[in-house]
Amino acid sequence: MNGFPLEIMLAIIGIAVPIMAFVWEFVLVGRKRLGYRVQMDTPVTGEIESVFPGVLPQLRPEGDGAAPELQDLSVVLVRIENNGLTDVDGTDYASPASDQVGLHIHFPHRRVIGMAVTELSDDALGDSLKPGTGIGSREDGQHRVGIVDLPKVPMDRGDHYKILVILQRTAGAGEYPVPVVRAKLKGGRVSETRSRSGVSPKLLGLIGFLVAVIAVQFVVGLNDQDTPDAADCGSGKLTLVGSTAFEPAVRDAATAYAKHCAGTAFAFEFDGSDRGLSRVDEDGKNDPGLLAITDGPKGVGYPNLLPRTLALSLFTMIVNPSVGVHDLSAQQIRDIYAGRVDNWQLVGGPDLPVRVVHRALGSGTRETFRKHVLGDDQPPAPAATSCRTLAATNPPGASFCEAPVTNDMLKTIADLPGSIGYSEYSDAAKTPGVKAVTIDGHRPARDQVLDHTYPFWSVEYAYSNGELPADSPAAAFLRFLTGGTGKDVLRSHGNTPCGELPNPTSCSPEK
Structure with missing residues (x-):
């Protein structure tokens, strides 16, 4: 993009954001961190005894094992872990030095019946979780919250322990409210973590961001390569005249060009190559915004018109579906257009006048x-009548008519039984009621033109009256047509840009 290094800015952002995310997550706020996970929260069933044999007797409130009958019990397993970058010691807990408790686990709408430490990553952690160290349970009756207090356990990086708690519902029904750990660390944080078997949402977000940056860089690169620069956009009116066969491709190219060069206003007056050449010859000397597009080179009589080759275009023979013929030899086509074949039976078709x-x-x-x-x-071709008259009178034998422009040719072939004509291939392929005919078994395709087996092709030219000013809309549009997106548009219509041919200068398949 002119004057703005967008690709460089995107590259800087793509590098800076991951670095900042790492610094924030692991240096500023994640250097010292405790995490907790609720690994189980389930009603008590017979399965609990089988999973934790001998644990429930420990959790009953009376030491002799004779407990009162309890209703609506649940078991919760909470994992406490050091998932930061540094060790955590007792002084890192943000509670008064005289207070032994460092963490509180809250169980809304439940009271604690009993609790036990079930797993230690390091046996040394057990010294900090013995009775008298601050570990215990209580109840906030006013808010109906059961609370487990845990001591200020020193934990090396990666250490963890688990607390198994049996609780009884005190309020509500249905699913239990989620347990919450309440605590603070000096210079760090305590937060809920997720199972490491999955992918972190933050990691997914970062990956998505980087993919987006790369995608934007790719699109910007394509735009910079394929679309006209603002400095290469002519300003003013550009009138395009000439070939009706090449008109659809040129119109689409003009639409693509106008998206990036809003200062150019297009006008289209396609009514045939010869008329387009005459228009530019007569009016183009004082109008650099006038271009003629032609099928093939100009004839004699236009010494002031200068050519620019655009693309190799494919043409095809077309017939009405009633003809029932799919291939004709070049000689059969010559015989038909000379009037020597007056019925389709003579070339393998039905009994139908040509x-x-x-x-x-x-x-x-x-x-x-x-x-x-x-x-x-x-x-010379036999005398022709109008195609409308021919359709109305339906005379016997071969009959001839003329169509002034491509659309008239296609419509006549689609409507007139027994008819044969010719047109630009991509237009014929999109027209219902028209069938393309191969020539000597060869179809209209670039490879068949390059190997000299398909004969019906032409070079598309643009003509101006004299040299064009470099900053004129006509010169800018011609540069667009022969490079980048303009070539892609021409190619999408079945044309081959001249630069892709063995002889780009003459735009010919001949080497």
Whole structure:
């Protein structure tokens, strides 16, 4: 992007954010940290005795084992762990030095019946969890909260212990409220942790952020490579005239160009290659915003018009579906257009009169058809009538008519039984009621043109009246058409940009 190093800024952000997240998580707030996890919170059933044999008698409130009948009991297992970067000692707990208690586990709507330490990562932790060290239980009757007090246990990095508690419901019904650990560390924190078998949401968030940064960098890179720079956008009106066969591709390219160069206003007046050349020859000398697009090179009589090759375009023979013919030899096509074949039976089709449709004289597509398919030895075409008259009268034998532009050709072939014509291939492929016909068994494709087996193709040209000012909208649009996104648009319409051919200068498959 001009004048703004967006890619560099994205790279800096992509590096800085993970570093800042690491410093925040592990140096500033996570250097000293205690975590807790509620690993079990379940009603008492017969399964509890099998999982923790001999533990329930320890938890009964009377030492002789004769306990009063208890109702609605539950068992909770809480893991306390040092999951920070440094050790935690007794002085790190943020409670008065005279207070032995460092942590409190709150059980809302339940009172503690009994408790026991069930697992120590290091036997030395047991010295800090003996009776008299501050470990015990009590009840906040006013708020109906059972509380387990735990001492200021010194814990090395990675140490943990577990507390098993049996409780009785004092209020409410249904699921028990979640136990909560209350404590503070000097220069650190106490927080709930999650099982390490899964992926941390913070880690997922960081990964997602980095993926987003990379994706934005990729898109920005594509845009910088493929779209016109603001300095390369001409400002003003650009009128495009000429070939109706190449019109759809040029219109789509203009739409793509206008998204990035809003200062260019397009006008389209496509009514044939020859008319487009005449328009630019007459009006283009004083109007650098006028371009003619043609199928094939200009003819004689236009000495002031300068060419720019754009792309190799594919053309095809087309027939009405009633013809039932899928392939014609080049000689059969010549015979049909010379009037020597008057019924489709003669070339393998049904008993149906042939209706030959030509483009009007001056059409670039017609000249391409003459040059590449009919050849110079073809006799003059028989006299033509209007296609509308031909459809209404339906005369016997071969009949001829002319279509002035591509859309008229496609509509005539789709509507007129027994008809044959020709058009730009991508337009024909998208038109219902029109069937493409291969020539000598070869289809309209780039590889078949390059190996010289498919004959019906042409070079698309842009013509201006004299040299264009470098900052004109016409010059800027031509640069767009021959590079980046413009080439992609032309390619999407079945055309091959000249730079991709063996001879880019002449835009020819010939080496």
